Amino acid sequence: SSGNWMYVVLSGNVEISKAIDGKKVVIQTLEKEEGFGELVFLGDVSRTATARAVGKTTVGVVEHEFLTQEFNKLSPKFRYILMGIVKKLKRTTDITCRFLAEK
Numbered sequence: 001s002s003g004n005w006m007y008v009v010l011s012g013n014v015e016i017s018k019a020i021d022g023k024k025v026v027i028q029t030l031e032k033e034e035g036f037g038e039l040v041f042l043g044d045v046s047r048t049a050t051a052r053a054v055g056k057t058t059v060g061v062v063e064h065e066f067l068t069q070e071f072n073k074l075s076p077k078f079r080y081i082l083m084g085i086v087k088k089l090k091r092t093t094d095i096t097c098r099f100l101a102e103k
Helices: 040-043 064-072 076-103
Strands: 005-020 023-030 051-061
Touching: 005 040, 005 076, 023 076, 040 076, 051 064, 051 076
Parallel strands: none
Antiparallel strands: 005 023, 005 051
């Protein structure tokens, strides 16, 4: 699905996973001060994975409006660089998930 927010783990852990050929593949487990949801904002793509709290967890929400304001303060060249990094990260994540699903 799409989303307008990015999240930051304030306490606890968040498991990031993806379903590949019907198999759940855990990509990573996030800890305090790590964020998720940025690919949707920066990459203008649908959600690429599922986030699930592991035990008692608190997350903070960074609203789309704030992200947009901050992003627009960046120079166009730097925004272009960030967008390239996001596309590479998405491709790498997809490849890694397919590899892990085959194990």
